[in-house]
Amino acid sequence: MTSWANLLASILACVLVVSVSAQDAKQDERFIDHGVPVPLAECRGVYGAQDENGHSLVIVGSLDQSPSGWILVTDVDTGETQQIYTPEGVPNSPPYGSLVASNGKFYTSQDGIFLEFDPTSREWTFHGRAPGVGAMMCIAEAPDGTIWAGSVYHANLTSFDPKTKEIKDHGSMDDQKYLSYLGFDDAGWVYCGIGTAKCNIIAYHSETGEKRQLIPEEQRRVESGRVWRGADGKLYGTAPLKDGTVYYLLDNGEKTLVDKADLPARAIPRGSKPQLPDGRLVNTFDMLEKYMEIYDPETGLTKRIEFDYESEGSMIRVLTHGPDGKIYANSSHPSRFISYDPETDKLKYYPGAIALKGMDTQGKYVFGGMYTGGSLHVFDTTKPVNLVPEPPKLTGGLSPAQLLEVGETEEGELFLHEDRDVLMFRADDYAGKAHFKVTVPEDGQYYVLAAMWQSPGYCYVRFLLDGEKISEDTQCRSSVLQVAPIITLGPLDLKAGEHTLTMQSIKGKRSKHPLLALSGVRLTREDPEEVISKPQEKNPRRVIDHSRPDVNVPWGAFAHPDGKHILIAGLPGYGRVGGGMDIYNLETGETLKFTHEDLIEYHSTIPMQALPNGDIIAGTTVSGTHGGKAVEKDAVIWVLDWQTKKVKWQTVPIPGMGAIGRMKMGPDGKLYCMGSDSIFFVFDPESREVVHQESLEEYGGVPVNGMERGPDDNIYVVLSKAIVKITPGTYEVEKIADAPGGISAGIGIIGGRIYFAIGSHLWSIKL
Numbered sequence: 001m002t003s004w005a006n007l008l009a010s011i012l013a014c015v016l017v018v019s020v021s022a023q024d025a026k027q028d029e030r031f032i033d034h035g036v037p038v039p040l041a042e043c044r045g046v047y048g049a050q051d052e053n054g055h056s057l058v059i060v061g062s063l064d065q066s067p068s069g070w071i072l073v074t075d076v077d078t079g080e081t082q083q084i085y086t087p088e089g090v091p092n093s094p095p096y097g098s099l100v101a102s103n104g105k106f107y108t109s110q111d112g113i114f115l116e117f118d119p120t121s122r123e124w125t126f127h128g129r130a131p132g133v134g135a136m137m138c139i140a141e142a143p144d145g146t147i148w149a150g151s152v153y154h155a156n157l158t159s160f161d162p163k164t165k166e167i168k169d170h171g172s173m174d175d176q177k178y179l180s181y182l183g184f185d186d187a188g189w190v191y192c193g194i195g196t197a198k199c200n201i202i203a204y205h206s207e208t209g210e211k212r213q214l215i216p217e218e219q220r221r222v223e224s225g226r227v228w229r230g231a232d233g234k235l236y237g238t239a240p241l242k243d244g245t246v247y248y249l250l251d252n253g254e255k256t257l258v259d260k261a262d263l264p265a266r267a268i269p270r271g272s273k274p275q276l277p278d279g280r281l282v283n284t285f286d287m288l289e290k291y292m293e294i295y296d297p298e299t300g301l302t303k304r305i306e307f308d309y310e311s312e313g314s315m316i317r318v319l320t321h322g323p324d325g326k327i328y329a330n331s332s333h334p335s336r337f338i339s340y341d342p343e344t345d346k347l348k349y350y351p352g353a354i355a356l357k358g359m360d361t362q363g364k365y366v367f368g369g370m371y372t373g374g375s376l377h378v379f380d381t382t383k384p385v386n387l388v389p390e391p392p393k394l395t396g397g398l399s400p401a402q403l404l405e406v407g408e409t410e411e412g413e414l415f416l417h418e419d420r421d422v423l424m425f426r427a428d429d430y431a432g433k434a435h436f437k438v439t440v441p442e443d444g445q446y447y448v449l450a451a452m453w454q455s456p457g458y459c460y461v462r463f464l465l466d467g468e469k470i471s472e473d474t475q476c477r478s479s480v481l482q483v484a485p486i487i488t489l490g491p492l493d494l495k496a497g498e499h500t501l502t503m504q505s506i507k508g509k510r511s512k513h514p515l516l517a518l519s520g521v522r523l524t525r526e527d528p529e530e531v532i533s534k535p536q537e538k539n540p541r542r543v544i545d546h547s548r549p550d551v552n553v554p555w556g557a558f559a560h561p562d563g564k565h566i567l568i569a570g571l572p573g574y575g576r577v578g579g580g581m582d583i584y585n586l587e588t589g590e591t592l593k594f595t596h597e598d599l600i601e602y603h604s605t606i607p608m609q610a611l612p613n614g615d616i617i618a619g620t621t622v623s624g625t626h627g628g629k630a631v632e633k634d635a636v637i638w639v640l641d642w643q644t645k646k647v648k649w650q651t652v653p654i655p656g657m658g659a660i661g662r663m664k665m666g667p668d669g670k671l672y673c674m675g676s677d678s679i680f681f682v683f684d685p686e687s688r689e690v691v692h693q694e695s696l697e698e699y700g701g702v703p704v705n706g707m708e709r710g711p712d713d714n715i716y717v718v719l720s721k722a723i724v725k726i727t728p729g730t731y732e733v734e735k736i737a738d739a740p741g742g743i744s745a746g747i748g749i750i751g752g753r754i755y756f757a758i759g760s761h762l763w764s765i766k767l
Contacts, residue, residue: 134152188207190205359557
């Protein structure tokens, strides 16, 4: 039998079919394609390059549901952006690691197909697959110019010779799945960081094929081995072992223990910005808002470049019907919250990343667990969606333009940045001062409120009034460009008349330039809380911060019939086997957390339903997560006693079945279930026996949330190839219609229509 992971993979493979031809549409006019709610792509890496003509370029990988994969190539001086598709026959698949090599070429991959791109000609100059190689997790260059790649599924190592265009599979480096890190020495050794179920570092000699395991077998545990180049030019590795994390110097196929305190800085600091060959940095690249910001360390200035691209959009991963008559869904890559109103035919997505996996409805709430980390999010359908609340703002006072009018400096330059509506102060050096004339109408106590921005290129700020220091030094440097918290100074006893407010650039920790940005100043006698806008409420809101590693991929979501409890469950963290469950009380905010040891050991719970007495009945999968290997063979159905919160009983319904992916309680008290290989079966909770079983494999696989009890008490199932109705009592399966494409997510039933997803498109069919 196929495991849950394999079942999911087979379902996702169907989503390549994302549209229906005009002829097919005419065959069944009950279908409506409501369109693509999230017409955006996900950024899959930003890389600085230069072509042979000296043009500085930004090359960006992408992921969306377009028929072909593509990259964006931007000339940062002309601002021109090209969207360049992969060669014909290369499937669109997520690229992971990519690389601009020393020869100036760009290397990436799609579904295990290795690609070489020439930035000068703007053409693909090679694509090919080494036999048996899966998706490439990392790509790196050896000292001799050979390009190496590590892959998933069998931890294969692949090499590519840019001169001969020869691609070669060097075989599996370990029995784990993820070869995610690569490093090299000058003696021909390739070092592979591998995980995730049992961390490892393998040394492989590129000429002899000799392979050495550097991690003691008895010390391996759930994690990944990693390798990196130090600022001293030497290669290092780290491995989290059972007795603690160790660090190695790697050379000539051997390891030497190194104390953590003696480790050098990394050659490329983690989280550093993509750098162009001319020294400029890509400070910001926003694939969703379609702009980038290029920062010049020499001048301290930032250039904004806007771009555009065509996209088939982001895959709809899960959907459900809400209590307000709307359909709610969530996409992935990029992840966005979605709503569709059948009355107005309005389909939209909302700003802010949120990656829900399972979804359900409890009263006025729609809720679901988020991947990764298993945080629980609750959406109040009676309030507007607001995933990105605006930060508190300063109301009234002097605007940037007004500040420029009353400002002066002899130690730099004051100028308006019109795109952001801020006043920039670029000082000649640190301790530079900009002065602003402000008027106090009458004697009394006043507050000075200053609204600043933060950026990677900014420094610290200090404020003075009439030459006297009135503030501590405040950092205006951050890893991203953003609005800073409003600086509140005072109360200050001031006399009526004209005063001088001074903003001073201060050198602080990690300051880059004597550069500051001011978006407003207000001098007021009012309480600061009255002149600063109130923070907005987030909706959906996160009510459980995380559940990792016990619940990391929360495919399961269920609303208890008591009206106040909601549950999420699913697969554990990477490399692990056995997932947990969370029970959250909407009224009290209390949370109960369960590990797989508390429930069914080495199993992960996915579907959940309730028995008449309130007990939870659930199904499991034996699969591990992202490298985790199954321990058990048979999925079980089990019951949680709602009063004691203990497992009451469990049983294997069908020996050899590795996953129970979907279940719904019928009006007859029977449990209608879908298992591995699209096996439909009916389980009687009273007798604890399977009373009916048949294969629905001809209709395809069952996607996430693909089963629902309709208002007519029939059970509806969307499979990748068809939509079926199951009649409780007789267990008769009736095909409603062939699917107009590979169905990838379901199911919501509202207004006599069944809603489901095909890739990035929301579809429905009339019952």
